Each structure stands twice: as C-alpha cells, then as structure tokens.
Amino acid sequence: MTSQTPPWSTHLLDLGPETVRKRFRPGADGEAAREWRALTLLDRYAPGLAPRPLARADGVVTMSRLPGVPLRGGALTPERLDALAGAVDRLLRAVPAEVAARLPARRWDVPHTVAAIRARAGAAPPPADPEQRRALAEGLRWLAVAEPDLRAYGLATRPVLGQADGNLANFLWDGADVRLVDFEDSGRSDRPYELAELLEHVSAWVHPGAVLDGAELVARFGLSAAESRRLLVCRRLFALLWLVLLGAGPAGLRDNPPDTVSRQAARLRALLG
Incomplete structure (x- = not known):
C-alpha cells in the first residue's frame, strides 16, 4: 500500500488497489466511529454511493476504494x-x-x-x-x-x-x-x-x-x-x-x-x- 496524509488532516490514508485504510490519530474526537457509522448506514440504505465498510479496529477504518x-x-x-x-x-x-x-x-x-x-x-x-x-x-x-x-x-x-x-x-x-x-x-x-x-x-x-x-x-x-x-x-x-x-x-x-x-x-x- 502507499500512504498519503491530506493537509491538515487527522488521519493517514493507506491506499491499495481495491481498499483504503484510514488511520485516525489519537485524540481524533470520535472521528473513526463517525466514519464507520456513516459508511455502515449508507452501505445499507444507499449501496454504492460511498465506500463499503470492511473492518474497524484500533482507530483504523478499512473500506473499499472508489474510482474517480x-x-x-x-x-x-x-x-x-x-x-x-x-x-x-x-x-x-x-x-x-x-x-x-x-x-x-x-x-x-x-x-x-x-x-x-x-x-x-x-x-x-x-x-x-x-x-x-x-x-x-x-x-x-x-x-x-x-x-x-x-x-x-x-x-x-x-x-x-x-x-x-x-x-x-x-x-x-x-x-x-x-x-x-x-x-x-x-x-x-x-x-x-x-x-x-x-x-x-x-x-x-x-x-x-x-x-x-x-x-x-x-x-x-x-x-x-x-x-x-x-x-x-x-x-x-x-x-x-x-x-x-x-x-x-x-x-x-x-x-x-x-x-x-x-x-x-x-x-x-x-x-x-
């Protein structure tokens, strides 16, 4: 995977061919939980609109990688x-x-x-x-x-x-x-x-x-x-x-x-x- 840190972000992105691992820094104010909750809801009610949630552990959310x-x-x-x-x-x-x-x-x-x-x-x-x-x-x-x-x-x-x-x-x-x-x-x-x-x-x-x-x-x-x-x-x-x-x-x-x-x-x- 390759890693990218968006400017002024609270996370680091590990980009793979088909997945993205979003690693939140300590003190990110519940951002991993918010991300996971939203992706889970959208996967249920609007599949394909957002990345599909794959795994969450220790401040890391793994999701599918979208084209575009x-x-x-x-x-x-x-x-x-x-x-x-x-x-x-x-x-x-x-x-x-x-x-x-x-x-x-x-x-x-x-x-x-x-x-x-x-x-x-x-x-x-x-x-x-x-x-x-x-x-x-x-x-x-x-x-x-x-x-x-x-x-x-x-x-x-x-x-x-x-x-x-x-x-x-x-x-x-x-x-x-x-x-x-x-x-x-x-x-x-x-x-x-x-x-x-x-x-x-x-x-x-x-x-x-x-x-x-x-x-x-x-x-x-x-x-x-x-x-x-x-x-x-x-x-x-x-x-x-x-x-x-x-x-x-x-x-x-x-x-x-x-x-x-x-x-x-x-x-x-x-x-x-």
Whole structure:
C-alpha cells in the first residue's frame, strides 16, 4: 500500500488497489466511529454511493476504494453538476428519518459553528483591511439576532445523515456518477444546512474555471419556501465561519490566491444583503 496524509488532516490514508485504510490519530474526537457509522448506514440504505465498510479496529477504518477523480479544481460542467446533485440528494434521502434522528449531531452543527466563530473572532485582532473588518462586524451583528432561529429550525425539520464536509475534493467523478468520501464529521443534520455548507465551502469558488454555480445546483433540489429561507441563513453562517477561518486560521487555510479573504468578505456581505 502507499500512504498519503491530506493537509491538515487527522488521519493517514493507506491506499491499495481495491481498499483504503484510514488511520485516525489519537485524540481524533470520535472521528473513526463517525466514519464507520456513516459508511455502515449508507452501505445499507444507499449501496454504492460511498465506500463499503470492511473492518474497524484500533482507530483504523478499512473500506473499499472508489474510482474517480475529485471534483475540486475541475470544470463543473452541467453533466458533472447533475451527478453531484444526484449524489447529494441520494445521500440526504437515504437514511430513514427515524434512524437519522437517533444519530449524534454532526460536527460543526449550529452550536459548534457559532461558538467557533465567536471564539476565533474574539481571539484574533481586528482585520487590517477595512472591508474585511466591516464584513466581520456586520456578520457578528447578524449572528446575534439570527442565532435563535438557526438553532430552532434545525430541531424542527426532518433529520438526515449529513456528510458534514462540503469540500469538493470529497466528491469523486468517474465519468458518469459522483460518489462520496470522508465522513469523519458526519451525523444528524438537515437538508438546507448540508446544502449551505457545500455552496459556501471555499473549494466551491476559489479555483478559477472551477466555480460551483449555486443557483444551478439548488434548482435541482426543489426546495420548499421554508427550506429556501433556511438555506440562506445557513449560507450566511458558513460564509461568516469561513471569513474567520481564512483570516485567522492556520497557514494551510491561507494557501489560496492572495485575494481570497477579501473575496470571502464580499461573499458574506452579498449574502447579508
């Protein structure tokens, strides 16, 4: 097997011709259990959408290896967008609501994200750039008002198994279909929240020529009016999170074009209206 360590990850991948061994580091906060649980559920309710779970022991999850190349950084043609939407829709419909309701909340749910935003914004000096500073201030004021509704809706809507990682690198295109990998943060979520994370992940817009068309993707889901409202407020939340992560996070998050943080600030302000 060959080994690869994704940047800023909590695991090491041993890649074989037909299998992948994902070795989680000590202190990985239950990520191996989350990965195994999600893969087991999807193998039952949506076989073929994600790797098949093969074995789990001592912080190592062994799974089947899927074909395909990551969508991140590649042109998101209508064909690929259809396949991406189909895969995400299948994921969010696969696990029965009564089963999803018993899952632990996904990592980076509303309480986790709100706490992280406030902690990081409070610990970092104000941005030197006035537009970034203005976007952050507007975002924090919005959050103070919106937090109760953000929390309440998530408790009232139909629960789903959420992947909890919108990085387009986790969506593999094989020329016909898209399959999903990386479920170490997965858990109970709701459909608009998962779509919002996908739309606002930095991987969806930072690469020239490989920008995810949010309106085109959302149009493929037929959201209700309530889900559309939820989607907007969740997109605002994730855009604010990315602003504090990109502006004050570890250097790896800043390995992007020099104007990434400024563009993120503009995205947030546009979403805030």
